[in-house]
Amino acid sequence: MSYQIAVLAGDGIGPEVMAQARKVLAAAEQRFELNIEYSEYDIGGIAIDNHGCPLPKETLAGCEAADAILFGSVGGPKWEGLPPDSQPERGALLPLRAHFGLFCNLRPAKLHEGLEHLSPLRADISARGFDLVCVRELTGGIYFGKPKGRQGEGEAEEAFDTMRYSRKEIRRIATIAFETARGRRGKVTSVDKANVLACSVLWREVVEEVAKEFPDVTLEHIYIDNATMQLLRRPDEFDVMLCSNLFGDIISDEIAMLTGSMGLLSSASMNESGFGLYEPAGGSAPDIAGKGVANPIAQILSAALMLRHSLKQEDAAAAIERAVGKALSEGFLTGELATDAAAAKTTAEMGDFIAKAV
């Protein structure tokens, strides 16, 4: 099998963690006899510096020619003063999502055994552990709804955004949430604000319809405000959280923080034909960039998700995930996770360890 991957390392720690993911992919290619070709393109801040815009034409063309995008991270203080549309994060991620119709965002967040102390939750709550996945709709809702803009003058000037969802959009993301739950603990919690939003009322209706096709999966509805609260008290009682674009943005970040180890979390954004963008959840972390201390695991697990979802190489994906599990269970940890700072591993040491384990 032969594949084309567009590699968009980006800014901050992006390039250094990407180098480790490439190491691990090389090991997997050898072991599973895959033939993957990589093409590197600028994205985000570095693309602004080199080409004057966060998502250059060549980058987009490269992504179009590929089977999947392996994304690092974008953004940093250097570009924070730019107008919103030109900023690295917004100017790179949103157009990529829209262009490729990446409507389905999967963000798993699991509290790993032995890492409970990193969670910001009280010891008795984190001791119960949790294993969640947020299924977030990524190309609709208030992110892309029209009209969006400004009108009027002086103090009466107003801005407006439109939240918009069709039955079709809700159905396809809900179906993925139920399918995902079927392969896990069989529970979907749909997050909405049906006591206020017309979109949420339709959302509930369609989710109820989809639920009928999955009698083996339990469905519950929760308001976004209550969800934010209950995740703090009883995260172990949730399995799959189904969210619209805006609520998923909030919930996925909250559950990521609940693990206390953002350097372990990856995310997959996919379209209907299996094409996808795979990225770490943690951001570009400009404060530690270039120091060789960033945790490459989120990037490595993103590569595993890419193998699974876009390249359909389940064995290779699972092998990488096992190798990561080995590092964690053997206490082979980078600085932000290690209790003993002196024993902390570097970015490259972690990449080597996992590549070897694969």
Added chain:
Amino acid sequence: MSYQIAVLAGDGIGPEVMAQARKVLAAAEQRFELNIEYSEYDIGGIAIDNHGCPLPKETLAGCEAADAILFGSVGGPKWEGLPPDSQPERGALLPLRAHFGLFCNLRPAKLHEGLEHLSPLRADISARGFDLVCVRELTGGIYFGKPKGRQGEGEAEEAFDTMRYSRKEIRRIATIAFETARGRRGKVTSVDKANVLACSVLWREVVEEVAKEFPDVTLEHIYIDNATMQLLRRPDEFDVMLCSNLFGDIISDEIAMLTGSMGLLSSASMNESGFGLYEPAGGSAPDIAGKGVANPIAQILSAALMLRHSLKQEDAAAAIERAVGKALSEGFLTGELATDAAAAKTTAEMGDFIAKAV
């Protein structure tokens, strides 16, 4: 001085905690020689049962004739099957907010000394304590923006909501946030999603303008997704959180849960002329209603907020708050707060203690 108060006890634990607030108010009236008249009206589920709608005409007329509304809580399983617009919470609270123009919602959340163990946060984080107030815009944004509705047929049927903010609306709530910060630790954190929403871009602009009039107050901006995260890691670094309607709904509930003691939290919703609605943050808690175990403190503190903000009786308000502080610091606690269940006080015992202390 003579005042008129509309008392809307509502459902669940509403009536029993309201009875305690009335006791405490009676004590304050005596000590500070106030003359307060109370008129009781049905609201929420009980109003649906008695009058067929959650906010009957007589209730609204009674509120119009009053100087302030003392609100209990509404809702319960009995009315959950009703269509959204007819439900107790939405059908009572949203119209009251709109009718009286209660644009300013203050929700304080403080971790009380000695109650740190109740917070769902890790011991070393809760040990640092926190003292936050969410200043939430309450009559604009996506809650009330038009158009809102549905159109189309079949799978193409779609629902839409409009988020809308004018400079004027943003300016008046931002001004209150800065004034509030001035009387506290001098820091405003404005919560938005300016990397996605046109409303948030305008929000930031106007907040920056208002900030210029308060050179003694520090301003920072944070995205809603990041705010949800940072509150878990470093709640002690925030002071006043300035939020639009939807984001304030989420943030105020998150910070309430972070205290771990919802039975202590009250909220004030005010308009430009000082008229206000005062209510506990905790909800109607139908599971413990009628058992005499609910914590009346949130309701009692709501009465104190009413005395301060609508009746301008600062001394009486402060006396009630001191009396509540006495109960907490002496370990006089209701069941959900008490470590020793046998020593837990009833709803009425708590009311008596605080009334006496006033």
